[in-house]
Amino acid sequence: MIIYAEILNTRDTMVLKTLFLNCTIKKSPKVSHTRGLCDDIAKVYEKEHGVQCDFVRVVDYTVPSGLKSDMGDGDEWPMILKKIKKSDIIIVGTPIWIGNISSVAQRVFERLEGTYSEGNKGNGQYPLYNKVGGAVVTGTEDGGHFCAKTINFCLYRFGCTIPPGADCYWVGPAGPGPSYLDAEGSKHLYTNRTKRTLVENTVFMANLLKKNKITTNLLEVEEKAVAESRGSNEVEWRSLK
Amino acid sequence: MIIYAEILNTRDTMVLKTLFLNCTIKKSPKVSHTRGLCDDIAKVYEKEHGVQCDFVRVVDYTVPSGLKSDMGDGDEWPMILKKIKKSDIIIVGTPIWIGNISSVAQRVFERLEGTYSEGNKGNGQYPLYNKVGGAVVTGTEDGGHFCAKTINFCLYRFGCTIPPGADCYWVGPAGPGPSYLDAEGSKHLYTNRTKRTLVENTVFMANLLKKNKITTNLLEVEEKAVAESRGSNEVEWRSLK
Amino acid sequence: MIIYAEILNTRDTMVLKTLFLNCTIKKSPKVSHTRGLCDDIAKVYEKEHGVQCDFVRVVDYTVPSGLKSDMGDGDEWPMILKKIKKSDIIIVGTPIWIGNISSVAQRVFERLEGTYSEGNKGNGQYPLYNKVGGAVVTGTEDGGHFCAKTINFCLYRFGCTIPPGADCYWVGPAGPGPSYLDAEGSKHLYTNRTKRTLVENTVFMANLLKKNKITTNLLEVEEKAVAESRGSNEVEWRSLK
Amino acid sequence: MIIYAEILNTRDTMVLKTLFLNCTIKKSPKVSHTRGLCDDIAKVYEKEHGVQCDFVRVVDYTVPSGLKSDMGDGDEWPMILKKIKKSDIIIVGTPIWIGNISSVAQRVFERLEGTYSEGNKGNGQYPLYNKVGGAVVTGTEDGGHFCAKTINFCLYRFGCTIPPGADCYWVGPAGPGPSYLDAEGSKHLYTNRTKRTLVENTVFMANLLKKNKITTNLLEVEEKAVAESRGSNEVEWRSLK
Numbered sequence: 001m002i003i004y005a006e007i008l009n010t011r012d013t014m015v016l017k018t019l020f021l022n023c024t025i026k027k028s029p030k031v032s033h034t035r036g037l038c039d040d041i042a043k044v045y046e047k048e049h050g051v052q053c054d055f056v057r058v059v060d061y062t063v064p065s066g067l068k069s070d071m072g073d074g075d076e077w078p079m080i081l082k083k084i085k086k087s088d089i090i091i092v093g094t095p096i097w098i099g100n101i102s103s104v105a106q107r108v109f110e111r112l113e114g115t116y117s118e119g120n121k122g123n124g125q126y127p128l129y130n131k132v133g134g135a136v137v138t139g140t141e142d143g144g145h146f147c148a149k150t151i152n153f154c155l156y157r158f159g160c161t162i163p164p165g166a167d168c169y170w171v172g173p174a175g176p177g178p179s180y181l182d183a184e185g186s187k188h189l190y191t192n193r194t195k196r197t198l199v200e201n202t203v204f205m206a207n208l209l210k211k212n213k214i215t216t217n218l219l220e221v222e223e224k225a226v227a228e229s230r231g232s233n234e235v236e237w238r239s240l241k
Numbered sequence: 242m243i244i245y246a247e248i249l250n251t252r253d254t255m256v257l258k259t260l261f262l263n264c265t266i267k268k269s270p271k272v273s274h275t276r277g278l279c280d281d282i283a284k285v286y287e288k289e290h291g292v293q294c295d296f297v298r299v300v301d302y303t304v305p306s307g308l309k310s311d312m313g314d315g316d317e318w319p320m321i322l323k324k325i326k327k328s329d330i331i332i333v334g335t336p337i338w339i340g341n342i343s344s345v346a347q348r349v350f351e352r353l354e355g356t357y358s359e360g361n362k363g364n365g366q367y368p369l370y371n372k373v374g375g376a377v378v379t380g381t382e383d384g385g386h387f388c389a390k391t392i393n394f395c396l397y398r399f400g401c402t403i404p405p406g407a408d409c410y411w412v413g414p415a416g417p418g419p420s421y422l423d424a425e426g427s428k429h430l431y432t433n434r435t436k437r438t439l440v441e442n443t444v445f446m447a448n449l450l451k452k453n454k455i456t457t458n459l460l461e462v463e464e465k466a467v468a469e470s471r472g473s474n475e476v477e478w479r480s481l482k
Numbered sequence: 483m484i485i486y487a488e489i490l491n492t493r494d495t496m497v498l499k500t501l502f503l504n505c506t507i508k509k510s511p512k513v514s515h516t517r518g519l520c521d522d523i524a525k526v527y528e529k530e531h532g533v534q535c536d537f538v539r540v541v542d543y544t545v546p547s548g549l550k551s552d553m554g555d556g557d558e559w560p561m562i563l564k565k566i567k568k569s570d571i572i573i574v575g576t577p578i579w580i581g582n583i584s585s586v587a588q589r590v591f592e593r594l595e596g597t598y599s600e601g602n603k604g605n606g607q608y609p610l611y612n613k614v615g616g617a618v619v620t621g622t623e624d625g626g627h628f629c630a631k632t633i634n635f636c637l638y639r640f641g642c643t644i645p646p647g648a649d650c651y652w653v654g655p656a657g658p659g660p661s662y663l664d665a666e667g668s669k670h671l672y673t674n675r676t677k678r679t680l681v682e683n684t685v686f687m688a689n690l691l692k693k694n695k696i697t698t699n700l701l702e703v704e705e706k707a708v709a710e711s712r713g714s715n716e717v718e719w720r721s722l723k
Numbered sequence: 724m725i726i727y728a729e730i731l732n733t734r735d736t737m738v739l740k741t742l743f744l745n746c747t748i749k750k751s752p753k754v755s756h757t758r759g760l761c762d763d764i765a766k767v768y769e770k771e772h773g774v775q776c777d778f779v780r781v782v783d784y785t786v787p788s789g790l791k792s793d794m795g796d797g798d799e800w801p802m803i804l805k806k807i808k809k810s811d812i813i814i815v816g817t818p819i820w821i822g823n824i825s826s827v828a829q830r831v832f833e834r835l836e837g838t839y840s841e842g843n844k845g846n847g848q849y850p851l852y853n854k855v856g857g858a859v860v861t862g863t864e865d866g867g868h869f870c871a872k873t874i875n876f877c878l879y880r881f882g883c884t885i886p887p888g889a890d891c892y893w894v895g896p897a898g899p900g901p902s903y904l905d906a907e908g909s910k911h912l913y914t915n916r917t918k919r920t921l922v923e924n925t926v927f928m929a930n931l932l933k934k935n936k937i938t939t940n941l942l943e944v945e946e947k948a949v950a951e952s953r954g955s956n957e958v959e960w961r962s963l964k
Binding site for chain 2: 548580581583585586588589592632654658715720
Binding site: 126128129145148149150152153156157158159160161162163164165166167186187188189190192193195196197200201204205208212214215216217218221222224225226228229230231232233234235 | 367369370386389390391393394397398399400401402403404405406407408427428429430431433434436437438441442445446449453455456457458459462463465466467469470471472473474475476479
């Protein structure tokens with residue numbers, strides 16, 4: 001197929017990079033089951049697609065709350081953000097606590113708010129544009145859908161594209177029970193199916209976007225939106241600031 | 242219009258089709274504010290991108306509950322599903338009720354479950370693969386994020402790709418108040434900004450996917466997943482069925 | 483049973499009534515796993531607390547979309563609402579579809595919106611005040627927390643009180659699998675623990691509220707709120723209507 | 724003040740205590756709009772009901788991630804938990820970030836997991852039993868329902884009772900805009916209505932529970948649940964531990 005061949009040719013040096021943001025609430029060297037599932041996914045990225053995988057266990061770093069990309073005072077988020085910006089695929093991995101993403105994952109999204117103000121000067125696109133997003137979730141039970149939903153929502157709002165099947169999760173039956181590694185989750189069919197679908201589709205989409213950058217000009221979007229919104233509260237509010 | 246002509250030239254017969262599934266709970270001919278916002282979005286699709294827009298007000302049809310693509314007995318879902326399959330961009334529009342998507346929108350997603358069993362014989366892809374999804378939400382107040390999150394989660398699970406900024410919503414301040422059309426929502430800057438971002442990014446992605454179909458083979462994914470999951474509960478359960 | 487007799491003695495004719503609104507999407511006579519779990523819960527209500535249990539399988543009735551308590555044209559919601567009003571404990575049972583409550587459950591909440599305009603003339607309390615709410619959720623996998631959260635949120639907004647542990651759910655591990663009855667869910671410890679906690683706490687609270695009606699006067703609340711909100715958008719909007 | 728005096732008479736020494744856990748992500752002395760709304764609510768508690776109000780701005784303390792009630796190493800959560808245990812009404816206040824509760828609020832709920840293992844020796848009830856919960860949410864726009872839902876779900880799972888109308892929120896219209904204090908949110912009718920309903924109903928319920936402790940014996944619940952769950956995965960898993 002012509003297009004495919006063309007992709008292969010021009011891709012040579014185009015080795016994809018996947019960054020796993022592991023949002024476990026447990027610091028190293030404690031076992032992270034979320035990391036366990038991320039590892040299983042990374043194997044498929046690496047062995048079957050030659051994708052370079054990198055991991056950041058966010059809780060091991062000093063990431064204070066705040067909405068700017070650098071909060072100063074030993075803030076280590078800038079280093080993490082740098083890795084995010086260099087990646088083609090961003091996978092946010094979270095354990096489930098009380099049915100929600102972890103406080104560490106929520107912190108990551110709060111900090112990503114800072115990227116809204118780092119728009120490209122030419123087209124206004126935020127730094128996560130042209131990247132591909134996905135979600136990985138583990139819990140002893142229940143909450144995979146909701147956490148995946150929350151993660152991918154945040155990611156597409158920051159600029160990522162979410163391909164089909166962009167989540168992979170493992171949970172056991174209702175109530176307390178063993179976690180991913182203890183339960184031999186890597187033998188669980190559903191998790192393996194979603195793991196492979198996640199990898200295939202994020203790799204396809206990342207390759208596609210690497211060759212075909214999104215052409216949307218957010219500065220023009222803004223200009224047109226402002227023009228048709230005269231008298232809007234927000235227009236007034238912005239003019240006051 | 243120059244941009245439009247240029248698109249027609251370079252994209253030949255590839256005129257895109259957007260389908261709006263309006264999930265208002267009010268039957269015609271009552272005013273639907275969700276339709277109002279969809280209309281404003283359709284204008285941008287049509288005038289600035291030459292996209293053909295079609296609307297289905299789901300509540301006007303007989304769509305019984307169930308999980309198959311045809312429940313018989315006067316079920317009109319098959320006609321709606323046909324339109325969905327012919328579209329390149331699928332926009333689900335919902336009003337907000339008690340912070341959730343409408344019962345009509347939830348019904349749509351339940352019925353789309355039937356498409357999981359209509360995988361392509363060659364590669365197993367569900368019918369919504371290679372389509373682009375997006376969400377439109379209106380309410381007198383609060384719930385835009387949650388409803389957008391829910392809609393786009395469902396859509397990417399059924400096969401759609403979700404590009405950056407794939408939602409547009411309008412809500413007023415906390416509590417009861419006028420709805421979109423009565424409040425002149427079409428002058429609201431934020432809504433117009435997200436409206437235009439939604440259109441630009443869905444058009445870009447739909448054109449890209451029209452020329453570059455996703456190559457993932459879900460049958461191979463399944464085969465590999467089963468192979469590495471011997472002894473899994475689900476494998477056992479499936480063998481019992 | 484001693485406890486039961488004691489309740490009957492001290493609480494006279496106060497036999498409690500629990501209504502289960504089963505929001506399965508499958509019509510009778512198909513097997514409803516949600517009903518299966520409701521039955522197990524009802525046994526505890528009846529045998530250990532002498533509570534009268536009633537069931538409504540909402541999908542078997544004509545319940546059109548809409549926001550009024552009677553939409554006319556064969557609407558059977560008024561009959562269901564009557565049962566709700568006569569109950570002390572309201573349990574909404576839902577299956578999980580794509581991580582959300584069923585379209586039937588969402589329809590129930592949309593229709594309950596009508597009760598906001600049926601405030602008591604003396605104190606403005608909605609018809610569900612002084613009742614106790616709870617959630618029952620079943621799915622082949624994942625979503626119990628989110629559905630419980632959604633149900634109990636709606637219920638407390640309509641006037642119910644939500645006691646501790648007011649939800650009971652059963653789900654299997656991630657992915658497709660057998661449903662509650664097929665999986666012998668009634669032997670699942672976590673589900674049985676939450677089942678019994680739900681029953682004990684709703685019975686306690688219902689008895690308490692039966693003897694101690696909430697004294698809040700919503701008409702006075704409104705008066706004071708309006709007085710301190712002069713110039714508010716909503717005040718203006720209401721005066722225009 | 725008459726109402727207050729009357730309460731003191733009929734309720735003796737039962738002065739209620741409300742604790743506001745302000746989960747802003749901004750450290751003191753920055754302005755917290757969530758605190759602004761909490762202050763307005765506290766005024767009603769204090770002036771109209773003689774309730775003692777206390778505030779904890781969680782982000783000002785060292786609250787590391789973890790699931791135990793004391794993580795050591797300068798962990799200040801034990802001090803906060805002590806205040807929680809002494810309160811009758813617990814109000815969790817959160818700003819909205821990307822449609823979710825703040826990372827600080829999520830951290831609070833993660834830390835409250837530790838209370839599950841602090842059950843009363845006599846009846847197994849967790850420390851938050853017999854307390855009343857409620858939610859306060861502020862944002863420049865959208866997300867009030869979802870955050871309230873999440874907060875009250877967590878609270879009733881930890882043992883709190885959630886009375887009708889147990890949330891109060893303020894949000895502006897869709898998109899960026901001024902926050903609560905800047906927008907004169909304290910003149911917003913809906914917010915004032917929910918503020919007063921929240922206060923009235925939590926005070927009523929807290930007084931009721933102060934005089935009528937929940938009688939549920941969770942140890943007996945457990946015993947019965949285990950007895951009817953022989954062979955359950957969880958029973959097996961627990962026996963292995």
